[in-house]
Amino acid sequence: MSKVNIPQLVSILKDILPIGFNALHEPNLKGNELKYVTDCIESGWVSSVGSYVDLFEEKLAEFTGMKKAIVVVNGTAALHMCLKLVGVIENDEVLIPTLTFVATANAVTYCGAIPHFVDSEEESLGIDPIKLDAYLEEITIIRKNECFNKLTGRRIKALVPMHTFGHPVNIELLVKIAEKYHLELVEDAAESLGSYYKGIHTGNFGKIAALSFNGNKIVTTGGGGAILTNDLEIAKMAKHITTTAKIPHKWDFIHDCIGYNYRLPNINAAIGVAQLENIDYFLTSKRKLANQYIDRLSNVQGLSVYKEQEFSESNYWLNTILLDINNIYQRDEILTELNNQGIMSRPVWKSLHTLEMYKDCPRMSLEGAELLEKRIINIPSSVLLGEK
Amino acid sequence: MSKVNIPQLVSILKDILPIGFNALHEPNLKGNELKYVTDCIESGWVSSVGSYVDLFEEKLAEFTGMKKAIVVVNGTAALHMCLKLVGVIENDEVLIPTLTFVATANAVTYCGAIPHFVDSEEESLGIDPIKLDAYLEEITIIRKNECFNKLTGRRIKALVPMHTFGHPVNIELLVKIAEKYHLELVEDAAESLGSYYKGIHTGNFGKIAALSFNGNKIVTTGGGGAILTNDLEIAKMAKHITTTAKIPHKWDFIHDCIGYNYRLPNINAAIGVAQLENIDYFLTSKRKLANQYIDRLSNVQGLSVYKEQEFSESNYWLNTILLDINNIYQRDEILTELNNQGIMSRPVWKSLHTLEMYKDCPRMSLEGAELLEKRIINIPSSVLLGEK
Ligand SMILES: Cc1ncc(COP(=O)(O)O)c(C=O)c1O
Ligand SMILES: Cc1ncc(COP(=O)(O)O)c(C=O)c1O
Numbered sequence: 001m002s003k004v005n006i007p008q009l010v011s012i013l014k015d016i017l018p019i020g021f022n023a024l025h026e027p028n029l030k031g032n033e034l035k036y037v038t039d040c041i042e043s044g045w046v047s048s049v050g051s052y053v054d055l056f057e058e059k060l061a062e063f064t065g066m067k068k069a070i071v072v073v074n075g076t077a078a079l080h081m082c083l084k085l086v087g088v089i090e091n092d093e094v095l096i097p098t099l100t101f102v103a104t105a106n107a108v109t110y111c112g113a114i115p116h117f118v119d120s121e122e123e124s125l126g127i128d129p130i131k132l133d134a135y136l137e138e139i140t141i142i143r144k145n146e147c148f149n150k151l152t153g154r155r156i157k158a159l160v161p162m163h164t165f166g167h168p169v170n171i172e173l174l175v176k177i178a179e180k181y182h183l184e185l186v187e188d189a190a191e192s193l194g195s196y197y198k199g200i201h202t203g204n205f206g207k208i209a210a211l212s213f214n215g216n217k218i219v220t221t222g223g224g225g226a227i228l229t230n231d232l233e234i235a236k237m238a239k240h241i242t243t244t245a246k247i248p249h250k251w252d253f254i255h256d257c258i259g260y261n262y263r264l265p266n267i268n269a270a271i272g273v274a275q276l277e278n279i280d281y282f283l284t285s286k287r288k289l290a291n292q293y294i295d296r297l298s299n300v301q302g303l304s305v306y307k308e309q310e311f312s313e314s315n316y317w318l319n320t321i322l323l324d325i326n327n328i329y330q331r332d333e334i335l336t337e338l339n340n341q342g343i344m345s346r347p348v349w350k351s352l353h354t355l356e357m358y359k360d361c362p363r364m365s366l367e368g369a370e371l372l373e374k375r376i377i378n379i380p381s382s383v384l385l386g387e388k
Numbered sequence: 389m390s391k392v393n394i395p396q397l398v399s400i401l402k403d404i405l406p407i408g409f410n411a412l413h414e415p416n417l418k419g420n421e422l423k424y425v426t427d428c429i430e431s432g433w434v435s436s437v438g439s440y441v442d443l444f445e446e447k448l449a450e451f452t453g454m455k456k457a458i459v460v461v462n463g464t465a466a467l468h469m470c471l472k473l474v475g476v477i478e479n480d481e482v483l484i485p486t487l488t489f490v491a492t493a494n495a496v497t498y499c500g501a502i503p504h505f506v507d508s509e510e511e512s513l514g515i516d517p518i519k520l521d522a523y524l525e526e527i528t529i530i531r532k533n534e535c536f537n538k539l540t541g542r543r544i545k546a547l548v549p550m551h552t553f554g555h556p557v558n559i560e561l562l563v564k565i566a567e568k569y570h571l572e573l574v575e576d577a578a579e580s581l582g583s584y585y586k587g588i589h590t591g592n593f594g595k596i597a598a599l600s601f602n603g604n605k606i607v608t609t610g611g612g613g614a615i616l617t618n619d620l621e622i623a624k625m626a627k628h629i630t631t632t633a634k635i636p637h638k639w640d641f642i643h644d645c646i647g648y649n650y651r652l653p654n655i656n657a658a659i660g661v662a663q664l665e666n667i668d669y670f671l672t673s674k675r676k677l678a679n680q681y682i683d684r685l686s687n688v689q690g691l692s693v694y695k696e697q698e699f700s701e702s703n704y705w706l707n708t709i710l711l712d713i714n715n716i717y718q719r720d721e722i723l724t725e726l727n728n729q730g731i732m733s734r735p736v737w738k739s740l741h742t743l744e745m746y747k748d749c750p751r752m753s754l755e756g757a758e759l760l761e762k763r764i765i766n767i768p769s770s771v772l773l774g775e776k
Contacts, residue, residue, distance in 0.1 A: 027432050034429045037655075041422045044415050046610040046659060047603020073461045073611070076649035102632060102643045109646050112500065215435020215653075222434040222653030223461070244490060251723055251734040255490045258497050258745050261464040265603075265610030267425075268653065271434060335639055346639040357646050 004302040004330050006337050013343050016292050021342040022380040025216045031278045036270035045266050052269040059276045064201040068235035070227040071264040072242050075190040075212025078225035079107035082208045085234050086184035088113050092157040097127050098351040099369040100162045104188050105352050117353045117363035126169030127161045135364040136181050147181045158184040163192035163202050166317030171197050171205045194283045194315035203228040218317050219275040221268040285386030290316035302327045321377040328374040348376040392690040392718050394725050401731050404680050409730040410768040413604045419666045424658035433654050440657035447664045452589040456623035458615040459652040460630050463578040463600025466613035467495035470596045473622050474572035476501050480545040485515050486739040487757040488550045492576050493740050505741045505751035514557030515549045523752040524569050535569045546572040551580035551590050554705030559585050559593045582671045582703035591616040606705050607663040609656040673774030678704035690715045709765040716762040736764040
C-alpha cells in the first residue's frame, strides 16, 4: 500500500481544472434566470402568489417522474414536513445515517423526535442495509404493526436514507427493510436531483422525499427545497401545512391545524424554473468532469475516486476522493495543500453522533461511517468545470 | 345611532381610490429592486453568501435605531427564534393577543410552549394593558423571579405584544407589566416597520423583536423577516442558530447546538435593500392615503376610521374601519359589497382562541377582542393609492 503523492495529485487536478481558484460547487445562472426574475419584479409578483411557484412544481414533478412536488423555503423545511406528514411525533425515534448533513438530524428534532444513528457503507456512501437489518433484528420488537426499540421503549417510526453527494443509496434493500420493520421510508434526496436508481429517479422509493435548492446544489433557487410524493392526499396536506394551514375563503382567516410558513417566494421559484430548463446540460457537464476525475486520478496511488454503482446513475453533485485506509493520516495534509493551491476541497461532515447535541442519541455501531469520515475528500464539482 | 349608508361609503371610497380593482396591499418594486437582483444573478451570488444580506441587516438596524438586525426567511421564523432566544422552552406559557395573525401562536408552539390568550383594546387594537395587569395579578404567582400560572402550574415565560396593522400598542405600560411579572418582552413588529411610539421605533422596547417582509407588508423581500435586538450577545446567538449553528472552520462541519436553516437568500435581501431605500416615500404616501380616509369617511355615519394615538406614529400599513357597535351586523354586507365593487377589503383575523387547535389554550376573558373582531374592516392601503 503506497501513500498518496500529493504533488502528483495537485498536478493532475490542476490539469483537469481551469487556471485560478476553483470552488467546490458554484451555481450556473446563465439561462433564463434573469428574464424570469425581471418578469416577477416588473409584474409585482415576487411573493407567495404567482405563477412560477406552480410552474416550478409542475416541472419538478415531471422531471422526477413523481405525481406531485410542493416547493418550500429550503431542504431542511422539506425534511421537517416529510417527517410530520408520515406521522413522526414527539418521542418517536427516526433512523438516519450518522454520515449526513446536520439538517437531517435537526429536522427529526423539530418534530420532538430523536435521531437514531445508522452506519454507512463504502459501496453507496449511504446507509448499510445489511448491517441495519441485523441491528434492527436484534433491538426491535413489532407490536400492532409498529416497531419499538426494546432498549429505549420508544417507537421507531421512520427510516431516512440519504443519497450522499448525489450517489444513490442501495434503496431497494432499504425499501424491504422499511416494510419488514413497519417503518415509513422518507428519502433525503437533498443532494440527488438528477440521480437514478435502476432508471427510477431518487425520491420515488418511499412515501415522500425532500429536495434542496441551496446555493451549492445542482439546481439552486437562492434558498429553496421541495417535498416530492406520489400520494395525492399527502401532497394536498403538504401544500396545506406549508402555507399556514389556511382554509380557502373569500376573506375569513380560518386555519384548521398548526401550520408553517414554509412557502417558497415566487421570485425564488422563477430562478428554479430557469435552472430546471438547463438541468440536462448541468448533468452532462458534471458527468464529463466526474469521468475525467475517475479516469485521470486512477494514476494516483493510495486513493480512488468514487464511481456510481452499475445500476445507479449519479448526478455527481460532489466528486469524491476516497483515501485508502492506510492513508487516512494524510487527509488533513491533502486538504490543506489542495485549498492552498486554490483547489477547494473539504472532508465529509463530522459524523452526527460525535456532535455535542447528538452524542447521547441511540445508535448502532458506526465503524463504517467512522472510517469513511476519515477517507472522504470532496473536490471541485461545478458545472462549468466540465466544460473545459 | 345610525346604520352605515353603504352606497355612500362605496362612493366616497371610489372617489379616494383610482378607477379599477384596488388590492388590499400591493408591493411597490419601482426602485433599485431589478438592478440589485440583476447584480446577484450576474455575479452568481443568489444564495446565502453575499453582500446584500449584510447590507440589508445594516440598513435595517440603522432605520429602526437598533443595534442589530438578523434577516431570516420570514416573520414566522423570526418570531420562533425570538422566543427561543429569550428562553421559551417546552411547556412554558407565552402571553399573546388573541387578535393577531396565526403565526404568533404557531411560533409559540414550535418551541413546545403554549399560547395564553390576552384581550385587546380599541385605543391601540393591541393588548389591553390594564386588563392584563388585573388578570395576571389574579392568576400568577412569582417564585424565584419567575412567573407561574396558578391555574395550570406552568411557567409564564414571555409576553408578546403585536402592533396591529402597524399601529403601536401601548408598549410603555406593557414594559412595566413585563417587569412586574418577570416576563420577557418580545415585540411582534411584523406589521410595524416604520411605526414609532413616542418617537422610538417599535421593536426597541423588549429584549428582541420580529419583522416580516412578506409580499403584503410595507417592505417586501418576496418572503422574509428579521430579528431585531439591542443586545449584542443575543444578536450573535441569533445569527448562529439561524444559520445551522455551524462553528466557523476552514473545512470542518461542526455544529454546536440544534440550529435552523432560516437564512434569507442574498437575492431576497437584494430586494429588501432596494425597498428600504424607498421607505420614506412609502410611509409618506401611506400617511396621505390614511389621512384622506380619516378625513373623508368622517362624513359617513355609523363607523370611524382608526387614527394613531397622539403619542404614536403609525406606518398605516392597513387602514382600518371600525364599525359602531350597533352596526356589527352590517360587517359581512359591507365586506361583500366593497369586494364586489373592486375595493378589496377583509375583516381582522378570526380570534385565535376560536380556532380548533387553540381552543383549549389558557386565556383571560376576551370580550374586547371579540367585539373588535366584529367591528374591523381593512380597506385598500397600497403605497400607490396615496399618489392619487
Ligand atoms: C443531506 C442533506 N439534507 C438536508 C439538507 C438541507 O437542505 P437546505 O440547506 O436547503 O436546508 C442538505 C443541504 O444542505 C443536505 O445536503
Ligand atoms: C402579526 C404578524 N405576526 C407574524 C407574521 C408572520 O410573518 P411572515 O408571514 O413573514 O411569516 C405576520 C405576517 O404575516 C403578522 O402579520
